[in-house]
Amino acid sequence: MKGNQLLLGQIFGRDAAAYCVDGRLQELAIDPGALVAFAPGAILRGKVNRLLKGQGGVFVTLPDGESGYLRDRSGLREGQTLLVQVNGVAEEGKAIPLSSRLLIRGRYCIATPDRPGVNVSRSIRDSERRDELRSLGEGLLAGRSCGLIIRSAADIAAEDVVADEIAQLLDLALAISNDDTGPVELLLDAPAPADIAWRDWADAEGADPRQDGPLPDHVADAIADLLHTTVLLPGGARAEIEPTRALVAIDVNTGRDTSPAAALKANIALARELPRQLRLRGLGGQVVIDFAPISKRERGTLEQELKKAFRSDGADTALSGWTQLGLFELSRKRDRIPLSLFAKEA
Structure with a gap:
């Protein structure tokens, strides 16, 4: 199954959105309902x-x-x-x-109440286009006590479309920032799965969404696989991802491959797959990885692969490095509800 797919439907009896590339699940958003008091973004x-x-x-x-x-x-x-x-x-x-730093997110920009200025995503490399977007944002701000972050999706969007969204977000941001007195209250709820898909999955533009019924079988099967601890890697290798209350423990095994390069190949395969696994499983916090044994020289190669893999993940991740016991530590922001909780409540 080639191409990008944006799929809207239900899983675990909840509204959900999934994004697949060439048939492989890359993003998943599920409506938390009453599972949490307030979801991220509220x-x-x-x-x-x-x-x-x-x-x-x-x-x-x-x-x-x-x-x-x-x-x-x-x-x-x-x-x-x-x-x-x-x-x-x-x-x-x-x-x-x-x-305390409020971010009103849209597809093409982010409004930042009480933090003036216009910043343009570094992913937009054309200097002329950057200047155009910055001028557009500054003109719409018109001295209001708010700032803007122009997102990479604005690079290829029509100027009037970007301008319309900026105007709407500015009105919303200023209305919220002026509503700072009174009893405790929910002012803006977290986005629904379909809104997250539109807002954050820019590569899904142009995909033909399915909008009713359960998510397709290949997505449901991928989600079922994510509920198991085992992750199958190329060459017969595998990894075990086991969340505990204190941390997420990961163990890498080479399987039956006993060749000299087997350990490094298995470790690199896990490094490339790890951001996707943590993202879709909704795991974060402290992560400790017991990689297959490799030499100290090969550790440098593996660290470069980890840095490259997490660079485009989107979540705040800090690679702490190796411990004296030969384990690798990293921390990832807990920005999603664990997938296992949805399955447990279903």
Whole structure:
């Protein structure tokens, strides 16, 4: 099955969107419903509950009796109302991670209330086009207390289409930023799966979406595979991905291949596949990998493959490197609900 497919339907009894390239699942979004109190992207008016001295953060009271955690406590006082945005998924029993930096996302741009200026995506390399988009954004801002980030999708979009979206996002951003007083309240809900697909999966443009019924069998089968710990790799190698409460543990095995290059080949295959696996499984936090044994010289080659693989992943990922026991550590932002939770609730 060649080409890009944008598929809208249901999985686990919930609305979902999937994006496949040449028949292989690359992106997945599922409506969380009541699975979480507030999904990433939601904007709320909260109230500072308690300052954490020595930790540089505050607990924030949210609607429905929920509690959030904001790392930045600069200039805040207890009882103060403030606007916050959910920027991650909380572990069980922990406060919802929040950010005071609001981002109103669209397909072609992102509005940043109270942070003036126009920035253009580095992916847009043509200097003339960059200048055109920057001028367009500055003209529409017209001195308003808001900023813009022009996304890479704007590079090939018609100017009037980009301008219309910027105008809409600016109106929404300014309305939200001016609504900073009052009781705790949800001001903007997180986007639905179809909205996420339109907004963030730019490569899916022009794909013919299926819009009703369950997701196709090849997508359902791919999702079922993701619920297993085993990941099959080329050459008979495999990896085991096992999330625990503390971290995500990954083990790489070469299988029956005992050739001198087997370990490096298996490790590189896992490195290239790892961002996709973590993204689709909804896994983040601390990740510890027990790669198949390789020489210290080959470790440099493997690290380059990891950096290359995560560069285009989109999530905040920090590669920490090797431990004294020969394990590799990285951390990835928890920006998605674990896939296993959807299956458990189904």
